[in-house]
Amino acid sequence: MELRHIRYFQVLAEELNFSRAAERLHIAQPPLSRQIQELEEEIGAKLFYRTKRKVVLTDAGKVFLQKSYNILELVEQARISARLSSTGTQGEFRIGFTGTVQILIPTLKKYREQFPQIKIILKQMNHSDQISALNENEIDIALVSAPVQHHNIQVAPIKKMNFVVALPESHPLVHKPSLTFRDLENETFIMTPKTASSKYYVTVMSAFKKENFTPNISIQVHDLQTALVLVAAGMGIALTPSPMKALNGVVHRKIDDFDLTIIGSMAWRKDNKSEVLEKFLEFFFEYYLKELNEVNY
Numbered sequence: 001m002e003l004r005h006i007r008y009f010q011v012l013a014e015e016l017n018f019s020r021a022a023e024r025l026h027i028a029q030p031p032l033s034r035q036i037q038e039l040e041e042e043i044g045a046k047l048f049y050r051t052k053r054k055v056v057l058t059d060a061g062k063v064f065l066q067k068s069y070n071i072l073e074l075v076e077q078a079r080i081s082a083r084l085s086s087t088g089t090q091g092e093f094r095i096g097f098t099g100t101v102q103i104l105i106p107t108l109k110k111y112r113e114q115f116p117q118i119k120i121i122l123k124q125m126n127h128s129d130q131i132s133a134l135n136e137n138e139i140d141i142a143l144v145s146a147p148v149q150h151h152n153i154q155v156a157p158i159k160k161m162n163f164v165v166a167l168p169e170s171h172p173l174v175h176k177p178s179l180t181f182r183d184l185e186n187e188t189f190i191m192t193p194k195t196a197s198s199k200y201y202v203t204v205m206s207a208f209k210k211e212n213f214t215p216n217i218s219i220q221v222h223d224l225q226t227a228l229v230l231v232a233a234g235m236g237i238a239l240t241p242s243p244m245k246a247l248n249g250v251v252h253r254k255i256d257d258f259d260l261t262i263i264g265s266m267a268w269r270k271d272n273k274s275e276v277l278e279k280f281l282e283f284f285f286e287y288y289l290k291e292l293n294e295v296n297y
Contacts, residue, residue: 003075005039006068008032009047013065016055091276094121096130096139098200098223103143103159103264107284114283118276124223127199134269140277145199146263152270156285159264161241163204164252166227168234171251178254181213188236189215190227199262200224204239207260 012021012032022029040047047061057065095101101108101122108120123139130142134153148155165184167174173183194201208215219236221227227238232249241262242252266284268277 001039001042003072005035005042006071008035009039010065010068010072012036012048012055013057013061016057018055091274092119092121093141093276093280094123094139095141095143096123096125096133097143098125098127098130098145101143111280111283115279126196130267134267137269137272140268140272140274141280142267144265144267145203146265148265148267153267154270155265155267157263157265161262161264162254163207163239163258163260163262164242164254166231166238166240167251167253168231168237169249169251170234171237173253174251176253178256180255180257181211184213184215184237184255187216188219189217190219190221190230190236190238191215191217192222192224192227193220196220196222203260203262207258211258 008021008025011024012018015021015024018029018032022032025032036048043060043064045060045064046058047064049056049058095104097104112118112120123133125133127144130139130144131148131150131153133139134142135150144155146155146157165173165179173179176183191204192200219230221230224238224240228240228247228250230236231238232247240252241264268281
């Protein structure tokens with residue numbers, strides 16, 4: 001069964017006259033009759049009663065007519081969706097991230113305003129799982145810390161992030177504009193374990209070791225956003241990248257003798273030919289990368 005069979009049937013059902021239907025379809029009457037006959041043979045039921053004076057829909061024809069409108073509507077929707085998808089303006093876009101997606105929020109907000117028909121899926125996973133997900137084509141973009149060494153993955157640095165201390169707003173150290181490690185010797189630290197964010201864990205613990213500082217880690221959480229919630233509740237302090245926006249009840253302070261930075265990067269497969277990915281990268285780098293780097297969180 002071809003779409004033209006359905007279209008011819010609909011016109012004939014509306015006109016109930018072969019001559020008028022053929023005229024509307026810009027074809028001769030005999031080819032129209034053959035198309036209707038082929039359709040009836042394929043369906044296995046008569047769709048019209050034909051006499052010399054009139055054409056009438058059978059009960060089967062009435063049922064098929066209603067369903068045929070649904071069929072052509074679905075085909076039209078599919079055509080429009082396919083066309084929009086081919087231009088990167090409709091489809092699905094999957095983003096992997098570790099501790100927080102805040103670094104992309106300004107861009108995602110603007111992107112959604114311009115491309116509201118794109119479905120955005122955010123997947124929280126650790127660094128190594130993101131790389132695996134990219135290789136398995138389970139995500140389109142990974143928000144990771146550089147470096148990433150893989151021959152099929154393109155990496156673009158998007159933000160240099162300094163680490164700061166997150167303190168409860170009622171903490172006595174809040175009154176100091178900056179801190180030293182000696183100020184933190186007796187504090188309870190909240191951190192993510194190595195299994196949740198290996199890059200963050202290794203980076204921070206290596207820096208602690210270099211400074212000959214042993215933190216009192218008594219609470220471990222899966223992500224830094226949860227760590228900030230616990231900080232706000234007064235359950236400890238945390239080290240977080242500076243782009244993370246402080247929650248209500250949380251204050252950020254620099255550590256004078258602690259110069260630790262990581263490079264927040266965006267990674268994607270070099271062989272990912274998705275029009276949606278291509279459109280997002282074009283949007284991100286052309287319009288919003290500069291603004292993103294200038295935002296004060």
